[in-house]
Every structure is written in structure tokens, then in C-alpha cells.
Amino acid sequence: MIAWWQIILLTLYAGFQIMDELHWYSSAGSAVFSGFITGLIMGDMATGLYIGGSMQLTILGVGTFGGASRIDANSGTLIATAFAVSSGMDPEQALAVLGVPVAAILVYTDIAGRFANTFFGHMCDADVEKMNWGAYNVHYWLGAVSWMLSRMLPVFLALAFGQPVVEAITAALNGDFAWLGAGLTVAGGALPAVGFAILLRYLPVKKHIAYLILGFVIAALLGTLFTNVAGVAGDVATAAAATETAINGGDYNSLSMLTIALIGFALAYIYYVQNKAQAAAPAAAAAVEGDDDDEL
Structure with a gap:
């Protein structure tokens, strides 16, 4: 009640x-x-x-x-x-x-x-x-x-x-x-x-799709990291033993191939967009100079 x-x-x-x-x-x-x-x-x-x-x-x-x-x-x-x-x-x-x-x-x-x-x-x-x-x-x-x-x-x-x-x-x-x-x-x-x-309906998702993918992947990775840290913090001795085992040749948990692929795609897309803009800039400048010469 x-x-x-x-x-x-x-x-x-x-x-x-x-x-x-x-x-x-x-x-x-x-x-x-x-x-x-x-x-x-x-x-x-x-x-x-x-x-x-x-x-x-x-x-x-x-x-x-x-x-x-x-x-x-x-x-x-x-x-x-x-x-x-x-x-x-x-x-x-x-x-x-x-x-x-x-x-x-x-x-x-x-x-x-x-x-x-x-x-x-x-x-x-x-x-x-x-x-x-x-x-x-x-x-x-x-x-x-x-x-x-x-x-x-x-x-x-x-x-x-x-x-x-x-x-x-x-x-x-x-x-x-x-x-x-x-x-x-x-x-x-x-x-x-x-x-x-x-929210995504009103955001410019198509223009910034690479950053959306990166944000999603990073958030997922940080969530996994903090979950693991919280579990390790409960037992310091176990964490120390696990660290020592890893240093001496233990296996590390690797990222999934999908995670690596998404990060690679996002970075490649950002690189493509930036280089496309840089390549278009000289052409635009040349077009402006050509118009000025015509006027003279």
C-alpha cells in the first residue's frame, strides 16, 4: 500500500x-x-x-x-x-x-x-x-x-x-x-x-551514417568493458591471477569479425567522404577562375 x-x-x-x-x-x-x-x-x-x-x-x-x-x-x-x-x-x-x-x-x-x-x-x-x-x-x-x-x-x-x-x-x-x-x-x-x-527519423542519419555506426559499436564495446571491470572488481585476487596468466601466454578475448568490419567500414566511409570533398575543392576553384577569365 x-x-x-x-x-x-x-x-x-x-x-x-x-x-x-x-x-x-x-x-x-x-x-x-x-x-x-x-x-x-x-x-x-x-x-x-x-x-x-x-x-x-x-x-x-x-x-x-x-x-x-x-x-x-x-x-x-x-x-x-x-x-x-x-x-x-x-x-x-x-x-x-x-x-x-x-x-x-x-x-x-x-x-x-x-x-x-x-x-x-x-x-x-x-x-x-x-x-x-x-x-x-x-x-x-x-x-x-x-x-x-x-x-x-x-x-x-x-x-x-x-x-x-x-x-x-x-x-x-x-x-x-x-x-x-x-x-x-x-x-x-x-x-x-x-x-x-x-529520434533517428529527425536526425541526418544518411549524411553521418559512419558516425552512427562508430557510436553504436563504441557504446557496445564500452558496455562490455564496464561489465567485465565490475565483475573483476569484485575479486582483486582473481583479477591479478587472470592478468598474470594473460601476460605469461594466456588467451586474450578477441573482437568479433562483425565488430572489426563495422569499425573498418565506418572509418573507410569517413575517409572516402573527406577525400571526395578535398578533390572537389580544386575543381570548384578552377571553375571560378575560369569564369573570372571569361569576364576579362
Whole structure:
């Protein structure tokens, strides 16, 4: 169960994170930070960071332009983390069943907050014309309150009254509908790939394909390196013995041929593009000189 003080703290944070996203930009209004804070309050930061990181990757290529509304990934992360910890739900299931749907539904409360903010904005305009600065300050902060309530109210209602529903969903997904729960777990794990796909859709991938390949390979290699280092760090004696064996003629783990081929292709492509540009430069300069001679 979610304690009353946890509900209060999470509700207050829901209001704070939207104001941070609009004004202060301290990164508290991000899905990763939302998962961290919610996990800290609920007593399970690992789950919070997992859900927050997954949600952050899911919306990696999603942006809002002008007055457009977008899904509220921060509140979705908050709700998914809170119920995943309190109900024992699998984090990937919580992301797919609660996080993404809640984030999508809160688009409507975002629109309501924007409408209310517009109302108070007109009141601020009237106060400026009348030079009534005291009323202006009040109406300005009421506009901020409308933004905060657009997150705080749905989060409070979900945390205070949604526990039985979430527990029933969890029991069903772990019981008669285990097949559906397994499918949603797979969907939750695949959601970050959607975020990457959206991001790559807007990036100049064709122009910089070599750097994309290098970045992917280097990230994979560093992930393997850090995993091995973490394992070795657990036992210094074993690491020393392994090092001595390697120095005295032990076998080294070699890179796969696919890794070497990808690195070679990326470097060769970069070399080709750079030399193509250098070869085209003298020709362009000669063409310009020829035009100048014609004019003379």
C-alpha cells in the first residue's frame, strides 16, 4: 500500500516538476528524475530509475513546439513507479500498462491547464493596462497554480483511489492473463526502441551514417568493458591471477569479425567522404577562375 505521506510528497512533486519544466530547468522535470524521486520516496530507487530511464528513451524523439501538448512522461513515470513498487508489478509491465497510458491521458489535463493559464493571462493584460501591479502578481501566480493542478489533481486521485484497481490488474496479469502480462512485458522492453526510431527519423542519419555506426559499436564495446571491470572488481585476487596468466601466454578475448568490419567500414566511409570533398575543392576553384577569365 502507498502511505499517506508518500501520496502527499508525490503529489507535491507532480506540481513542482511541471513548474521546473516551464521555468527553472533544473532537470527535475524529466522522466529520469521523476523515476529517481518517486523511487526514493517509495523506497526502491532501482525500480524508479529503470522505469524513468525506459520512459526517457521512449520519448527521446518526442518534442513540443509552440503551444502543442505532448504526453506527460513525468507523471506517467511517477504513477508507474509508485504502483510497481507498492503492488510488486514487473517494471516493464508497469511501464506498458500504467506509464504510457497515463502519460497519454494527461495530455487532456495539460490542455485544461493551458486554457486556464490563458484566462489568467488575459487578466494580467488588463492589470497592466490599469497599472494594477498587485492584482497582476496575484493573477500571474494563479496561472502557475493552474499548471500545477493539471498534474497534482490526477496524480493525487490515482495514488489515493487507484490502488485496488492496480492490484486487481496485477493479480490478473500474474494469473489467468499471464500470457497478456508476458506480452506487455515484451512491449515495455521494446518501447525505448520506439524512442530511438523517432529520434533517428529527425536526425541526418544518411549524411553521418559512419558516425552512427562508430557510436553504436563504441557504446557496445564500452558496455562490455564496464561489465567485465565490475565483475573483476569484485575479486582483486582473481583479477591479478587472470592478468598474470594473460601476460605469461594466456588467451586474450578477441573482437568479433562483425565488430572489426563495422569499425573498418565506418572509418573507410569517413575517409572516402573527406577525400571526395578535398578533390572537389580544386575543381570548384578552377571553375571560378575560369569564369573570372571569361569576364576579362
